Amino acid sequence: MSQSTSGAQPPNQLPQTIGFLLLDNFTLISLASAIEPLRMANQLSGKELYRWYTITLTGETVSASDGLNISPDASLSSVPKLDSVIVCGGVDIQRSVTREHLQWLQQQARQGRHIGAVCTGSWALAKAGLLDGYDCSVHWECLASMQEAFPRAAITTRLFSIDRNRNTSSGGTAPMDMMLHKIGREHGRELAAAISEMFIYERIRNEQDHQRVPLKHMLGTNQPKLQEIVALMEANLEEPIDLDELACYVDVSRRQLERLFQKYLHCSPSRYYLKLRLIRARQLLKQTSMSIIEVASVCGFVSTPHFSKCYREYFGIPPRDERAGNSLSKIVSLVPVTEDLMRPSSSSAMAALTRAQGESTFASVRI
Numbered sequence: 369m370s371q372s373t374s375g376a377q378p379p380n381q382l383p384q385t386i387g388f389l390l391l392d393n394f395t396l397i398s399l400a401s402a403i404e405p406l407r408m409a410n411q412l413s414g415k416e417l418y419r420w421y422t423i424t425l426t427g428e429t430v431s432a433s434d435g436l437n438i439s440p441d442a443s444l445s446s447v448p449k450l451d452s453v454i455v456c457g458g459v460d461i462q463r464s465v466t467r468e469h470l471q472w473l474q475q476q477a478r479q480g481r482h483i484g485a486v487c488t489g490s491w492a493l494a495k496a497g498l499l500d501g502y503d504c505s506v507h508w509e510c511l512a513s514m515q516e517a518f519p520r521a522a523i524t525t526r527l528f529s530i531d532r533n534r535n536t537s538s539g540g541t542a543p544m545d546m547m548l549h550k551i552g553r554e555h556g557r558e559l560a561a562a563i564s565e566m567f568i569y570e571r572i573r574n575e576q577d578h579q580r581v582p583l584k585h586m587l588g589t590n591q592p593k594l595q596e597i598v599a600l601m602e603a604n605l606e607e608p609i610d611l612d613e614l615a616c617y618v619d620v621s622r623r624q625l626e627r628l629f630q631k632y633l634h635c636s637p638s639r640y641y642l643k644l645r646l647i648r649a650r651q652l653l654k655q656t657s658m659s660i661i662e663v664a665s666v667c668g669f670v671s672t673p674h675f676s677k678c679y680r681e682y683f684g685i686p687p688r689d690e691r692a693g694n695s696l697s698k699i700v701s702l703v704p705v706t707e708d709l710m711r712p713s714s715s716s717a718m719a720a721l722t723r724a725q726g727e728s729t730f731a732s733v734r735i
Contacts, residue, residue, distance in 0.1 A: 383416040387450040395458035396432040398487040402543035411724040412733040419717040433458040452482040455489035470496040484535035486543040494518040503531040507539035545573040608668045
């Protein structure tokens with residue numbers, strides 16, 4: 369996977385313009401999670417770093433999945449020049465995507481725009497052929513169907529994926545993590561950390577974080593014994609159950625147990641059990657103040673060195689570095705209001721930035 373590494377925005381560069389293509393029944397929380405970090409980046413920096421527009425097929429009102437109606441800024445034919453396009457999907461995505469949507473997205477890609485999606489919006493990009501050969505993320509409900517329909521796309525369970533000029537995210541609040549990552553990369557980690565604090569966002573998740581995909585969604589209803597075994601594993605992380613005992617609990621042989629895991633989960637039972645324990649350990653390292661020794665113990669490891677070895681082999685870094693990398697320092701410094709704020713503008717971003725001038729946090733982060 370190749371990531372772009374654009375630097376800080378030059379002082380006289382125009383704001384980065386992002387168009388959000390709203391499909392019928394799009395998920396409102398995903399749209400808000402993508403736009404709000406941009407608004408706060410402008411507010412905290414005191415500059416119009418980002419400008420955004422909402423777009424629909426014809427410019428007419430569109431309904432979100434919760435029934436709220438949104439009046440867009442533009443239609444496909446009237447949208448201003450964009451730097452990036454993000455497709456916002458939601459419920460019944462396959463019926464929401466039209467031939468006109470696909471043609472417009474393909475045109476935007478040919479013109480060199482950065483292309484992205486949130487929630488189930490990746491389906492539209494894949495349908496347009498814009499994810500062939502790219503890593504991508506999508507809401508877990510759409511995962512199996514996309515893997516079946518678009519074998520050329522490398523669809524993952526990650527919260528979000530950034531691969532060259534394709535930025536895709538799963539649903540819920542995951543778009544916020546993707547946008548914070550983008551802002552941090554373009555304008556510094558201090559700004560991203562300050563935004564997360566404004567939103568009471570405890571931790572900025574990264575590309576290594578995965579969606580918690582329900583096993584029953586991956587397996588369907590045809591493997592109740594396998595689901596029962598995994599449930600037993602998840603309930604017994606601190607004191608792992610021996611594999612022979614697990615097999616006995618669900619009335620299968622050890623060999624049958626091994627075959628079930630290899631066929632449906634593509635790994636051995638012991639490897640899957642270890643993965644569950646390590647994922648739990650990572651959550652504790654990032655979200656609690658428990659010592660590494662305590663984390664190792666509650667995740668079923670008999671010694672800290674063994675825990676560290678397994679952790680490094682699975683995640684690529686030792687536990688102590690995981691914890692060290694989780695803290696972001698914040699540098700706060702008042703910045704005078706720039707001339708940009710005095711120029712008239714019809715953009716939603718500039719209007720929001722103007723309204724924010726009275727906030728105590730306005731222009732509080734130097735970038």
